[in-house]
Amino acid sequence: MRTSIATVCLSGSLTEKLRACAAAGFDGVEIFEPDLVAAIQSPEEIRALAERLGLSLDLYQPFRDAEGVTEQVMATNLRRAEAKFRLMNRLGIDLMLVCSNVATASLDSDEVSADQLGRLSDLAATYGIRLAYEALAWGRYVSDYRRAWHIVRRADRANLGVCLDSFHILSRGHDPAAIENIPADKIFFLQLADAPSLSMDVLSWSRHHRLFPGEGSWDLGAFVGHVAAAGYTGPLSLEVFNDTFRQTDPIRTAAHARRSLAWVADQAARWLERADGDRTGGPTSLPRLTDAASPTGVDFVEIKAENTGALEELLGRLDFGFRGRHRTKPVTLWSAGEARVILNEQRARDQVPHLAAVGFVVPEAKAALARAGELGANPVHRRTYAGEVELSAVRAPDGTEIFLDEPSATERGWMAEFEHGEPGSECLITGVDHVNLVQPWQDFDEAVLFYTSVLGLTAAPSTEVAGPRGLVRSQVMRTCDGSVRLPLNVAPAILDHAVLPQHIAFSCTDVAALAERARSQGLPFLPVPGNYYEDLAARYDLSSDSIERLRGLNLLYDRDGSGEFVHFYTGTIGEVFLEFVQRRGGYDGYGAGNAPVRLAAQGG
Ligand SMILES: O=C(O)c1ccc(O)c(O)c1
Numbered sequence: 001m002r003t004s005i006a007t008v009c010l011s012g013s014l015t016e017k018l019r020a021c022a023a024a025g026f027d028g029v030e031i032f033e034p035d036l037v038a039a040i041q042s043p044e045e046i047r048a049l050a051e052r053l054g055l056s057l058d059l060y061q062p063f064r065d066a067e068g069v070t071e072q073v074m075a076t077n078l079r080r081a082e083a084k085f086r087l088m089n090r091l092g093i094d095l096m097l098v099c100s101n102v103a104t105a106s107l108d109s110d111e112v113s114a115d116q117l118g119r120l121s122d123l124a125a126t127y128g129i130r131l132a133y134e135a136l137a138w139g140r141y142v143s144d145y146r147r148a149w150h151i152v153r154r155a156d157r158a159n160l161g162v163c164l165d166s167f168h169i170l171s172r173g174h175d176p177a178a179i180e181n182i183p184a185d186k187i188f189f190l191q192l193a194d195a196p197s198l199s200m201d202v203l204s205w206s207r208h209h210r211l212f213p214g215e216g217s218w219d220l221g222a223f224v225g226h227v228a229a230a231g232y233t234g235p236l237s238l239e240v241f242n243d244t245f246r247q248t249d250p251i252r253t254a255a256h257a258r259r260s261l262a263w264v265a266d267q268a269a270r271w272l273e274r275a276d277g278d279r280t281g282g283p284t285s286l287p288r289l290t291d292a293a294s295p296t297g298v299d300f301v302e303i304k305a306e307n308t309g310a311l312e313e314l315l316g317r318l319d320f321g322f323r324g325r326h327r328t329k330p331v332t333l334w335s336a337g338e339a340r341v342i343l344n345e346q347r348a349r350d351q352v353p354h355l356a357a358v359g360f361v362v363p364e365a366k367a368a369l370a371r372a373g374e375l376g377a378n379p380v381h382r383r384t385y386a387g388e389v390e391l392s393a394v395r396a397p398d399g400t401e402i403f404l405d406e407p408s409a410t411e412r413g414w415m416a417e418f419e420h421g422e423p424g425s426e427c428l429i430t431g432v433d434h435v436n437l438v439q440p441w442q443d444f445d446e447a448v449l450f451y452t453s454v455l456g457l458t459a460a461p462s463t464e465v466a467g468p469r470g471l472v473r474s475q476v477m478r479t480c481d482g483s484v485r486l487p488l489n490v491a492p493a494i495l496d497h498a499v500l501p502q503h504i505a506f507s508c509t510d511v512a513a514l515a516e517r518a519r520s521q522g523l524p525f526l527p528v529p530g531n532y533y534e535d536l537a538a539r540y541d542l543s544s545d546s547i548e549r550l551r552g553l554n555l556l557y558d559r560d561g562s563g564e565f566v567h568f569y570t571g572t573i574g575e576v577f578l579e580f581v582q583r584r585g586g587y588d589g590y591g592a593g594n595a596p597v598r599l600a601a602q603g604g
Pocket residue numbers: 061062097099134136165191206207239
């Protein structure tokens with residue numbers, strides 16, 4: 001599989017973009033014309049740089065408003081195109097993308113468009129150039145790839161084919177299955193983009209909100225599967241117009257983009273291997289990733305700080321027991337039920353308490369790590385001493401260390417390294433319900449792809465909750481069975497993300513009893529305003545006794561068609577706080593309706 005990316009996806013100058021693409025391991029690039037026009041290097045210098053970097057220049061784009069025009073406009077179009085063909089010869093690019101006409105089309109006729117594209121192709125042929133005709137979703141007359149193919153077939157030139165772009169096809173809700181009716185040698189290029197489902201005009205959606213495959217709502221695996229089933233073997237290229245990626249480090253964005261192609265190729269291969277309807281299934285030439293089962297639970301969470309004293313006190317008031325101090329490191333282990341919290345003061349000078357790592361239980365750690373490596377995840381190096389269990393981890397986009405541990409059925413190997421702890425006892429806490437990771441705005445999409453591709457988590461529909469300083473976007477990444485739940489929260493761009501603390505939520509069998517016990521121990525709860533309880537009484541048919549009991553213990557309450565949710569929060573220590581939750585019946589949410597109260601109380 002050849003991989004490619006349009007330079008429009010990245011931030012920086014054209015030479016910075018080319019270097020980033022090469023560093024990320026792309027085979028080639030699409031040159032986006034405005035990037036070339038703004039470059040201070042000559043076309044020959046750009047060509048030479050690409051060659052030195054080992055990048056092929058796969059496509060020059062876009063040529064706009066070519067067809068469906070009057071003869072007068074056509075004459076100027078041919079002249080305009082000829083200048084581009086000469087430029088492309090200097091760049092050494094032999095494929096040009098021709099977009100369906102948006103601005104100057106005045107003739108809604110396949111016959112006219114085919115004739116004009118045919119003449120453009122004949123001129124291109126004299127320069128050794130091929131044309132890939134792409135239906136833009138907002139094309140004046142041609143906005144459907146099936147019509148673009150119809151016109152290409154009618155023009156019947158060897159150097160004229162179609163360019164398929166997943167955005168234009170899926171944004172219009174067009175069925176990609178008909179791609180399989182296009183002969184492979186007529187699919188000249190393939191551009192991939194995912195997108196969130198939004199209701200807005202398609203042009204703005206395309207120009208600002210495209211995402212890399214795996215980050216939006218579309219099934220790009222099936223899309224690529226249809227194209228591969230048609231017999232296409234050309235490059236898989238990314239074309240993602242996105243305001244965030246245009247502003248952030250191109251080296252990092254290119255690496256993240258490359259991960260999305262590794263993931264989507266694997267998804268497409270899986271799709272093709274499954275027999276379905278007329279498709280027989282079977283092996284494909286698309287590269288597969290190592291299969292790795294999703295995590296089955298959270299093994300531990302680790303909080304790092306120069307001084308973990310306040311956290312020890314907090315955990316002690318909340319049913320957690322001290323399970324020992326590490327043999328060789330300034331690290332302690334606390335647990336309650338299946339919830340394990342590691343407090344780490346190692347190399348944490350000047351650091352306030354923050355969530356540093358999450359350990360996941362995976363059925364096969366070796367496979368999970370191999371897969372993470374294939375997806376370009378950065379390994380974490382932690383010093384271990386002789387005789388200690390070596391745990392392996394990769395770094396999530398926001399810097400959180402993700403440990404992948406395969407505990408033996410009886411004892412977690414690493415726990416034996418903690419000494420002089422108290423034995424565990426009966427308690428109200430059962431385990432980790434969810435871990436809420438606050439994302440800097442520029443890391444959010446990359447994080448969705450990371451957890452989707454590396455851990456096999458699924459993105460639930462995203463929601464927005466009102467904070468005192470803007471909307472906070474919340475996207476839960478989870479396993480199907482809910483054994484692992486990671487709500488990702490994105491702070492409004494104006495806030496430093498550190499203003500929004502991270503939190504760990506623990507599940508318990510009786511949250512009211514836990515709160516009562518914690519209160520008698522002097523736990524600092526997050527205060528909940530009286531107005532909240534009045535509103536609760538208005539929203540739900542709860543007895544005044546129930547409301548008073550909730551109020552007395554700073555408990556929050558939510559309910560949906562399938563069950564109830566009762567929870568409370570501790571005050572924040574450094575950049576973390578804790579939540580304790582009780583799910584009743586089939587309640588599967590996170591009390592989103594209560595989040596504004598929580599955010600306001602935290603001031604973030
Ligand atoms: O937004 C555009 O104009 C534009 C240009 C070229 C493309 O390939 C495309 O998909 C969109």
